Amino acid sequence: MACEEDFCKDYFVLKPEHASLFDLIRILCSSSFGERRFVESSGANNLGGLGRRWLIFISVLVQKVLIYLRKPMAWIGYVLEMWLNLLASNGGFGLLLLNLLKGSMVKPDKSSATFASVVGNLDKRVELEKNMNTSDSRYEASLSIMASKLSYENEAFVQDVVADHWKMEFYGLFNFWNGKKQLTQGGTEPFNADQWQTDVDISWYELQGMGRIHGGFMKALGLQKKTGWPKEIAQGLGREYAYYTIRQKLRDELNKNEKAKFMLTGHSLGGALAILFVAVLGLHEEGLLERLEGVYTFGQPRVGDEKFGEFMKEKLRVYGVKYLRYVYCNDMVARLPYDDQTLLYKHFGLCLYFNSCYKGKAMWEAPDKNYFSLLWAIPKNLNAVWELIRTFIIPRTKGPDYKEGWFLRLLRVFGLAIPGLSAHCPPDYVNVTRLGSLPSQILVQDLTQQRRKHY
Numbered sequence: 001m002a003c004e005e006d007f008c009k010d011y012f013v014l015k016p017e018h019a020s021l022f023d024l025i026r027i028l029c030s031s032s033f034g035e036r037r038f039v040e041s042s043g044a045n046n047l048g049g050l051g052r053r054w055l056i057f058i059s060v061l062v063q064k065v066l067i068y069l070r071k072p073m074a075w076i077g078y079v080l081e082m083w084l085n086l087l088a089s090n091g092g093f094g095l096l097l098l099n100l101l102k103g104s105m106v107k108p109d110k111s112s113a114t115f116a117s118v119v120g121n122l123d124k125r126v127e128l129e130k131n132m133n134t135s136d137s138r139y140e141a142s143l144s145i146m147a148s149k150l151s152y153e154n155e156a157f158v159q160d161v162v163a164d165h166w167k168m169e170f171y172g173l174f175n176f177w178n179g180k181k182q183l184t185q186g187g188t189e190p191f192n193a194d195q196w197q198t199d200v201d202i203s204w205y206e207l208q209g210m211g212r213i214h215g216g217f218m219k220a221l222g223l224q225k226k227t228g229w230p231k232e233i234a235q236g237l238g239r240e241y242a243y244y245t246i247r248q249k250l251r252d253e254l255n256k257n258e259k260a261k262f263m264l265t266g267h268s269l270g271g272a273l274a275i276l277f278v279a280v281l282g283l284h285e286e287g288l289l290e291r292l293e294g295v296y297t298f299g300q301p302r303v304g305d306e307k308f309g310e311f312m313k314e315k316l317r318v319y320g321v322k323y324l325r326y327v328y329c330n331d332m333v334a335r336l337p338y339d340d341q342t343l344l345y346k347h348f349g350l351c352l353y354f355n356s357c358y359k360g361k362a363m364w365e366a367p368d369k370n371y372f373s374l375l376w377a378i379p380k381n382l383n384a385v386w387e388l389i390r391t392f393i394i395p396r397t398k399g400p401d402y403k404e405g406w407f408l409r410l411l412r413v414f415g416l417a418i419p420g421l422s423a424h425c426p427p428d429y430v431n432v433t434r435l436g437s438l439p440s441q442i443l444v445q446d447l448t449q450q451r452r453k454h455y
Contacts, residue, residue: 007228010206016063077191113160144265144296211307271300282315294322302345309348325351332420335371380419
């Protein structure tokens, strides 16, 4: 088959919409491609051993389920979001009933500064940590996760928090084109089936000089269908691409102040886009990298293979960029996608792994690197039980700022059935940046980076 993209010669692309039930069964029984329309590859006409075929089976199966659930998930998300804001706007369930009887029920406005997303309702904290200043080694990470959490909200909400609560300047919120539709959020939205489908997809393209990189994440960032990553493109017709628009915005702002620096951050899908943004800057040898203070990602899925990792480590070393990937406990998304048989999607460099007691370790890869591993099934379930218990303990031990609402507690109940689900949500990442202890080698690395940039 011919590659649908003209910029690469080596690729592996799954198209689950073309896979039948019989195709799924054949994946496990035979390694031959045959006439399968749901797989396009530049390699040999072979799917590999049973282990890899099992991963392909899981990836295609989950994607097909998500395709069928696209509209129901969107509807459930809409209803849940409206219901949560209806309760908040009227002061709770009791007052909502009273206002309904009185005919004075307050209807939530989706464009208002008080309308919070589903993620925002899981964790209502908007203030920065008061007991942490800019000299604290945890400050940048703490600020980054709060900014990442804001990416799920509407523009009025974000502007209100940034300007009124953080006393910072708000530059704007953008909608970006990902090749098929507008990409409006910087993270994996809980009820967005398309974004979850991207997370579990193991498709990749190999870009010259960079290695193999996750296809869906690159498209979301602005990969061009015919030319890949040209240094400059013409934008317009309502199709703004994330990489090119953000890069130009940074150029404009940094030119105004030669001492200014910037950080990149993101939660979930947003984390993948953040580190890939750095990768393309490195590919283009952009001088902006000299002004990049650091990259902080939270619950970030893997993005590329070992060759890509070597490319990134060299670019980060040359420009003295600090990169910290936070992984909380059994977070399922941080372990996706996974294809060990072809050395794909391995994290490069150190990541910070935090257990459920918020103790941090610097590791090359988090424990239980394959979410679907049966060996970790019991430990993951036991930990989910502890996290449900902890929700009633933490406000007594850490203070009222850590009190969890009924909605987050309900999600932790669901986490008993799907361990790692609630672990992916921002609340625990906010907690680890405030309560977690950084490993000594990270503190040394941070000091080394500061000295390198100073001299």
